[in-house]
Amino acid sequence: MRSEVSLLAVIIFLLLYDLIAGEKGMKYFQPVAIIVFAVHTLATIFPYEAGIAFGGMYQYSPMMTIVKGILNLGTLIVFLQAKEVFDGDKQSNKRGEYYFLTLITLLGMYFMISSGHFLMFYIGLEMASIPLATLAALEKYSKKSAEAGAKYILIAAFSSGIMLFGISYLYGSVGTLYFADMPVHITANVLQIMAFVFFMVGLFFKISLVPFHLWTADVYEGAPTSVTSYLSVVSKGSAVFVLMILLYKVFGNLMVQWQGILYGIIIVSITLANLFAIRQQNIKRFLAFSSISQAGYIALAIISGTAFGMTTLVYYIFVYVFSNLAAFGVVTTIENRSGKLNISDYKGLYSTNPQLSFVMMLAMFSLGGIPPFAGFFSKFFVFAAALEQGFYLLVLVAVVNTIISLYYYLLVVKAMFIDSSENPVPTLKSDFFNRTSLFICTAGILLVGILSFFMDKIGLYSFGM
Amino acid sequence: MNFLLIFVLIPVLMTLTLFLARNRKQVLGIMVTGSIALVVASAYLVVVYVSARNAGASDPMLFTSHLMWYKPLNIGFSLGVDGVSVAMLCLSSIIVLTGTFTSWQIAPLTKEFFLWFCLLSTGVFGFFITTDLFTMFMFYEVALIPMYLLIGIWGSGKKEYSAMKLTLMLMGASAFLLVGILGIYFSAGATSMNILDIVKVHIPVEQQYLLFTLTFFGFGVLGALFPFHTWSPDGHASAPTAVSMLHAGVLMKLGGYGCFRVSIYLMPEAAEVLSPIFLILTGTGVFYGALAAIHQRDLKYINAYSSVSHCNLVLFAILMMTQTAMTGAVLQMLSHGLMTALFFALIGMIYGRTHTRMITEMGGLMKVIPFLGASFVIGGLASLGLPGLSGFAAEMTIFIGSFENADLFRRILTIIAISSIVTTAVYILRMVGKFLYGPMQDEHHAEITDAKWFEKLAVITLIAGIVYIGSFPLGLSDMLHDSLGNVMAQINGPVAP
Numbered sequence: 001m002r003s004e005v006s007l008l009a010v011i012i013f014l015l016l017y018d019l020i021a022g023e024k025g026m027k028y029f030q031p032v033a034i035i036v037f038a039v040h041t042l043a044t045i046f047p048y049e050a051g052i053a054f055g056g057m058y059q060y061s062p063m064m065t066i067v068k069g070i071l072n073l074g075t076l077i078v079f080l081q082a083k084e085v086f087d088g089d090k091q092s093n094k095r096g097e098y099y100f101l102t103l104i105t106l107l108g109m110y111f112m113i114s115s116g117h118f119l120m121f122y123i124g125l126e127m128a129s130i131p132l133a134t135l136a137a138l139e140k141y142s143k144k145s146a147e148a149g150a151k152y153i154l155i156a157a158f159s160s161g162i163m164l165f166g167i168s169y170l171y172g173s174v175g176t177l178y179f180a181d182m183p184v185h186i187t188a189n190v191l192q193i194m195a196f197v198f199f200m201v202g203l204f205f206k207i208s209l210v211p212f213h214l215w216t217a218d219v220y221e222g223a224p225t226s227v228t229s230y231l232s233v234v235s236k237g238s239a240v241f242v243l244m245i246l247l248y249k250v251f252g253n254l255m256v257q258w259q260g261i262l263y264g265i266i267i268v269s270i271t272l273a274n275l276f277a278i279r280q281q282n283i284k285r286f287l288a289f290s291s292i293s294q295a296g297y298i299a300l301a302i303i304s305g306t307a308f309g310m311t312t313l314v315y316y317i318f319v320y321v322f323s324n325l326a327a328f329g330v331v332t333t334i335e336n337r338s339g340k341l342n343i344s345d346y347k348g349l350y351s352t353n354p355q356l357s358f359v360m361m362l363a364m365f366s367l368g369g370i371p372p373f374a375g376f377f378s379k380f381f382v383f384a385a386a387l388e389q390g391f392y393l394l395v396l397v398a399v400v401n402t403i404i405s406l407y408y409y410l411l412v413v414k415a416m417f418i419d420s421s422e423n424p425v426p427t428l429k430s431d432f433f434n435r436t437s438l439f440i441c442t443a444g445i446l447l448v449g450i451l452s453f454f455m456d457k458i459g460l461y462s463f464g465m
Numbered sequence: 466m467n468f469l470l471i472f473v474l475i476p477v478l479m480t481l482t483l484f485l486a487r488n489r490k491q492v493l494g495i496m497v498t499g500s501i502a503l504v505v506a507s508a509y510l511v512v513v514y515v516s517a518r519n520a521g522a523s524d525p526m527l528f529t530s531h532l533m534w535y536k537p538l539n540i541g542f543s544l545g546v547d548g549v550s551v552a553m554l555c556l557s558s559i560i561v562l563t564g565t566f567t568s569w570q571i572a573p574l575t576k577e578f579f580l581w582f583c584l585l586s587t588g589v590f591g592f593f594i595t596t597d598l599f600t601m602f603m604f605y606e607v608a609l610i611p612m613y614l615l616i617g618i619w620g621s622g623k624k625e626y627s628a629m630k631l632t633l634m635l636m637g638a639s640a641f642l643l644v645g646i647l648g649i650y651f652s653a654g655a656t657s658m659n660i661l662d663i664v665k666v667h668i669p670v671e672q673q674y675l676l677f678t679l680t681f682f683g684f685g686v687l688g689a690l691f692p693f694h695t696w697s698p699d700g701h702a703s704a705p706t707a708v709s710m711l712h713a714g715v716l717m718k719l720g721g722y723g724c725f726r727v728s729i730y731l732m733p734e735a736a737e738v739l740s741p742i743f744l745i746l747t748g749t750g751v752f753y754g755a756l757a758a759i760h761q762r763d764l765k766y767i768n769a770y771s772s773v774s775h776c777n778l779v780l781f782a783i784l785m786m787t788q789t790a791m792t793g794a795v796l797q798m799l800s801h802g803l804m805t806a807l808f809f810a811l812i813g814m815i816y817g818r819t820h821t822r823m824i825t826e827m828g829g830l831m832k833v834i835p836f837l838g839a840s841f842v843i844g845g846l847a848s849l850g851l852p853g854l855s856g857f858a859a860e861m862t863i864f865i866g867s868f869e870n871a872d873l874f875r876r877i878l879t880i881i882a883i884s885s886i887v888t889t890a891v892y893i894l895r896m897v898g899k900f901l902y903g904p905m906q907d908e909h910h911a912e913i914t915d916a917k918w919f920e921k922l923a924v925i926t927l928i929a930g931i932v933y934i935g936s937f938p939l940g941l942s943d944m945l946h947d948s949l950g951n952v953m954a955q956i957n958g959p960v961a962p
Contacts, residue, residue, distance in 0.1 A: 370610045371603040387647045399640040418617040452535050
């Protein structure tokens, strides 16, 4: 419970600060928010304890603490990158909203992760979705941003409706909504399978797996970049973890069914997203499709159903935080300073901004799974987890897809390093906060793979079916 | 700490210090110091290794050490070398040194060039010293990706196309390799990913077929296995000189070495059964590479196709699975590594002076640049197998070894492969005759200057290596004898139930 209480305190503090502070006080709002959140992040890394609260509505375990820690880290990096955006004149009046709305969605994700009851879970999910729509529409005078918000809220509402429908069937067939009481009643009859499929739709939407991905590219493109990065890393990471927890704990008896569903969804997600990513010009759309395909790889870790699968999944999310946010950090800076968002604008970036292009290259290589960067290790382990259970063909398809993904990641690298441009992005100096975030990401990309410490630590607390 | 670790530490240190280097002088200083240190280290390794073997050490690998890395999959950072890897380490360090000298005047972005170059060599050295499947695979991929930028930024011709093609084809092959490696680990039921542990447990024969195909294909593509060699001519032709040298000289050997160390060593039964298919492919490759080289006019393409032919011969010899043929394969790897590095270095030097690589646009260069010309002739003669030079020793051993195999099918294939020597002679002599002798094609070429000191140093080092292998192959094959004996015992030995 400590992390929730602590986060709630942070939210209330920021809300009051925003209300009370005048023009002058608001100058320091962002640094204060970042520092307070950093303190919260550090304070809630420990302890690793397990237990339940509210009569089983709410549960916590060391693994959940770790995942919350990873989400905190991701949010912190996003905040560090957002600072310079909300320093600008255009956005400065919305900085209070940005921070506490983001934190409210984070709180929702905490609830989702820790829930032990379907209603609790649903509250968490909604809490994590509705403010996100507001965030996506934060730039209210931009048509695209408003469109993104509308798209997100409509699809979110629709999919959570279907999900609720599934939950109601489930309740009808099982007679309880507590996670712990459910598995014994689940006997894989038709009603339950139907309920299960309806239920999964809601989560697949959050993770943006194909064919529930149609909103992704538009929302990612339209939303402010600081929201996009949050959507693609933190929101996705939490949903994937919850999906796994539910499949392991509640739907264990439907393993054959969900393995079949995931099998198909993984293949289409990875392949389609890769094929679409190749054709993208806008870097945010590009990263959107890249993140769909990454989601497919993350789902690959679930399919094994083993403790090792859980380890690899959490490890993958951990690495993904660094790799993807490194890319978004660079995109944010360049968009904020020069307004350029096309991959072709990145031509000749190395000659003007060697450090930024270097970080971007590391991010691309890590996302593409090139050693010795962290992304290689996380991909390798995910493949190993699935192969251990005999999914040879699936892994082969996934591995061959990494080559396709490598192609489009290399296109970005090519634009930055090989192509030259008449009119490259001018030399820019990002602010201290953004540089800190990029430094953290770079360190993560370089070290998380080579040092086996993180993987071992995660492995200590994971459990299988 | 294991002494072998130094082979990875030096390139890593070079990479890190290059980051701090401020000007060209410092960069070159770091490169020369580092690569000389590597040569010294590998010379020292040879001495230590040979004396340990003479003292009676009979383990398959010496200087082994094991460090647990990722516990859930029993991945370790396991080191160890045998004669073959010692030979490969020597070759790599020589090529890195000479590669540094040939890229003495590289511009622009000197520092970045060497940065990637060092990362590439980290991968290469790491690959040869490790005995763990995962670590091996990791270093293999570390060596691949710098190629993209090295060719893309500093290359020539249709460099972007070639860089992408090379990277994607090799990475694509490594995808199969990855599945193969994990398959080996899971189906062997071994307690670690260490090759030395896996070899003790027997992989079920039915699974060997699939895994052998996957791994042999995965490594084979890097070894220019016909018909998946198409990345090689384009890639080598577009790459800057030092990169062509390192890639053709060492990186393609990673393929041969991997086939030998992983596919054949761990899965001998499947190798026995499936080798005819791959023998046909590699046999065709040997012949096809030589034929294709005849039709080329670009010096780099000629050499690249000749590499395809020679590298297929390496795989061909490995698949024959007799001790003599394997010795020949290793000799051929060394010999081809030095030869092709020499060729690419010389072509780079000549191109830097004449600004063309077309043999039709050059002529009579022997008079103008006697040193480079003479070196080119020596390299050419080695390539077509003149006794006393490395090519002869290697190819002779391969063909004798292949013919030892009593199987009629293999003997016929051997005869076909032997006939490629004639083809090689055709294109080498034609090439040399056209652009070194004959009438001068371009009057500007009369004013070009001969090699500078650093170029001479690189060329002489490589020629010395070629002559050494050619004249004293026995010393080398003694060193290889024990290691290959172990592999042969694995192939012929009683199979554990």
